[in-house]
Amino acid sequence: MSEAKDGCVTPAKGPIMPEATAAPTGVSTLPTQEVTRMLARVGKPAPDFEATAFTGKGFAPVRLSDYKGKWIVVCFYPGDFTFV
Amino acid sequence: MAAVAARYEEFKKLDTVVLSISTDSRFVHKIWQEEELSKMLPGGVPFPMLSDAGGKIGSVYGVYDEDAGVDIRGRFIIDPDFVVRAMEVLTPEVGRNPDELLRQVKAFQHVVATGEVTPSGWEPGEVTLTPGPDLVGKVWEVWKP
Numbered sequence: 001m002s003e004a005k006d007g008c009v010t011p012a013k014g015p016i017m018p019e020a021t022a023a024p025t026g027v028s029t030l031p032t033q034e035v036t037r038m039l040a041r042v043g044k045p046a047p048d049f050e051a052t053a054f055t056g057k058g059f060a061p062v063r064l065s066d067y068k069g070k071w072i073v074v075c076f077y078p079g080d081f082t083f084v
Numbered sequence: 085m086a087a088v089a090a091r092y093e094e095f096k097k098l099d100t101v102v103l104s105i106s107t108d109s110r111f112v113h114k115i116w117q118e119e120e121l122s123k124m125l126p127g128g129v130p131f132p133m134l135s136d137a138g139g140k141i142g143s144v145y146g147v148y149d150e151d152a153g154v155d156i157r158g159r160f161i162i163d164p165d166f167v168v169r170a171m172e173v174l175t176p177e178v179g180r181n182p183d184e185l186l187r188q189v190k191a192f193q194h195v196v197a198t199g200e201v202t203p204s205g206w207e208p209g210e211v212t213l214t215p216g217p218d219l220v221g222k223v224w225e226v227w228k229p
Contacts (some may be wrong), residue, residue: 014140027207038146042171046162049141051105051134054113059227062103062132065166071189072162076136076147076155077085078176080108 012061013050033068046072086121088159089129091182098189106136106139122132133191147173163196201226 039047046064053062064072085104088095095102108116113133114159134141142148149156158173159180167217171190174180191202196203200212211227213219 003195009207012135012137013136014170015144015174037111038144040145040160040171042168043167044166045142046160046166049144050109051136053103053132054110054117054132055132056117056128056130059110059114060132062134064103064162066164067101067103069164071098071164072160073087073088073095073100073185073195074145074160074162075102075104075180076142076145077086077104077106078152078154078156079106080112081120082176 013051013063016048016050016063016065018048020044085226086124086129087179087182088185089121089125089131091186092130094186098186098193100130100189103134105136105155106130106131107136107139107142109137110135145171159185161185161192163192204229 048063048065050061050063055059057064064074087094087101092102106113108131113135117128117133136142136148136155137146139150139153139155141178142158145155145158145160147155147158154176156173156176157178158171160168161170162168164191171182172185172187187207190208194206194208194212195201198212200214203210204214206212211221213227
């Protein structure tokens with residue numbers, strides 16, 4: 001955990017694609033379409049990702065696959081300070 | 085999201101990790117926790133609040149609204165083998181039902197543990213079904229809606 005060092009420009013990896021669909025050697029970024037295609041399907045492996053997080057104590061990167069082996073609930077919501 | 089947080093002890097009893105995620109930065113999450121959530125819930129939100137900058141993660145999960153620039157309300161249940169078991173996506177105006185989320189987690193855990201299947205609306209302790217040749221045409225004998 002790099003909580004103490006976290007500044008304001010530490011990017012997280014975001015979606016992490018499996019090796020099989022990664023960009024060919026020599027190409028550093030995935031095509032945009034590859035990133036925006038919906039991949040989450042029931043009965044299929046969860047798309048992995050890394051995000052920066054507020055943990056209640058400080059800031060830390062969280063990777064979904066760190067929790068492999070447990071039941072996980074991921075809740076997306078439209079925004080902090082909204083009404084519902 | 086706060087409603088899910090309010091039921092966190094129940095998720096913990098089910099050995100289930102909860103993560104929330106929005107396009108807000110982790111800095112906004114911190115201030116929201118301090119200024120508002122901690123006043124709604126004793127201790128505030130007890131699980132990590134993730135930041136999906138630019139909606140890239142939401143795009144992969146099919147919940148990013150490019151026009152609004154936010155992740156709409158979507159929740160996903162992922163099993164210990166890292167397989168997505170359930171998803172529910174709502175437009176933002178209607179909040180989710182933590183009772184139904186907990187019910188589904190319990191049902192999926194039961195199914196994985198026993199190999200049985202759970203009929204509509206199943207709650208722990210209620211009748212389950214064991215698929216097989218003997219059950220064909222006989223579901224009515226053991227279960228009615």
